[in-house]
Amino acid sequence: MRMDSRSFLDWYAPYRTGFEWGFWIVLYLVNGVANSLVRVLEIEAADSTARWEPIVWECSSALALLLLVWPVVVFTRHWAWSWSHPVRWLAGHVLASVVFSLAHVLLMVAMREVAYRLAGGNYDFGYWPGELVYEYLKDARTYAGIVLFIEGYRFILRRLAGEARWLDAPPDGRPDRESDDDAADGPPDHCDRFLVKMLGREFLVPAADIDYAQAAGNYVNLVVGRREYPLRSTMKGLLERLDPERFRRVHRSYLVRIDRVAEIEPLESGDAKLKLVDGTELPCSRSYRSGLT
Template sequence: MPAPSPAAERAPTLYERYLPWRRWAEAGYWLASISLSAIGNTITVGMELRRAGLPHHPAEPAIWEWTSNLVILALVPAIAWFTRRFPVHFDTWRRQLPWYLLASVAFSLLHVVGMVALRQAIYALGGDSYDFGDWPRQLFYEYVKDARTFLGAVLMIIGYRFVLRRLQGEASLLDAPDDDAPPVEPVDRPERFLVRKLGREFLVPAADIESLQAAGNYVNLRVRGREYPLRSTIAAIESRLDPARFQRVHRSHIVNLDHVAMIEPLETGDARLHLKDGSTLPCSRRYRAALRERTD
């Protein structure tokens, strides 16, 4: 009878229990948030129009608000991509600020064009026409509102990812001491990584890292079946790992040779690495020859 894998011997963490529901939770949040906003605004806009005695069709407040909010919902994936492409940190926010200002303008333009197009189509189906009004003045008015919406979505996404990293655990390199004392270990080739998780800190030996995978501006360190994001590029962290132990096997993957159980050749010329914990990694043909020399 085969021995249980390390992942089967431990109870799943809160983060691991959440993972199967993550996509549903994220989609559900945005759907619920957008729907509540559209419903609430429809009610308040209708009340304001009736209070002011302005002539309007009873369906118009709903058309205006739902077309606006549906376009915002469609732009949420673009905002999520943008925040991954231009991540904000305490030491980079000034450099990223111009990009976010430009993104807010692009968000507003896409929002306005999308909602006006939807409204014109809906009005045309009803045998009427929709007039957006004076475009320069209306664009400025919409941007004032859209900038707040964009900022709110960005803060929500960044805050959500921050919480996920805290649940998952976030790794960092050990810093050199502030004084003139020698470092505890070589800073240019660390033997341990500092992991912060739920307010606690612990050290992970570099030898325990099974593999590393690039993920945008982070590199995920896989340790005993768990992943800890490290803010770095895969090229930068590769230069600081022990070359006698770690081998680049793909443009997005580095493996600890001590944890490789088998190399499976593929018909494409690439290979699949089977690790001792049962997981697999891709190995591109570019790195396959060098890996074969290291493992023969």
């Protein structure tokens, strides 16, 4: 049976989180084992280094990198590419790479200290300023590789899912407003359908079918059932296009269709947790709770 992109995404959706984590775990597991084997084989007979030491070095580094993948995923989700601010985008990633390298070094040194103490030894990282520069030169390349892979993976998923645009949007798919602060003669009319272009095909989706939407950098992901359609827009711009009787903003990064909310669970902080009819849970900020009642 031939599987098109929509069928593939429907099949893939329940396994997506497991696949993504599984990929990184296998990658760094294989990397740690392979590098350990190479380092062990490099030890000469006259070398005083015990064979377990390079295993600790390489595995601690691999585990530290694995723990840092999730923060990079979150950061790239909020620090999305912008054609209008490329230098700012690049500067943000340079700064993030420095933080990434420092975190990597601190985590792996802590792991090595614990391992050496358990073995009755003492770990010496060396001259910290020089070692930090050396580690950053390696970590900067690793960070760039992780970011490129994440963005490439997201790009492929967006192409398979199909990018959405309003029927009256410009042909290049850019939003009518470049930012929330742009002035306009008046709010745009509410739209009852949006267009999805997917692998050369186009089809219409009723706006009333949107369950909720989540901000993701320069995009807002429109969630319709088990499918997500990325729309190049701001959250404010999206709200102006939707029927205010049906949709409410519940968080700086989320809006929801009112009739999809099954339960509102207040939290001690004053915020709330929303449970949709399909079991999905969304955050609700205290400043937006009143709009649900």
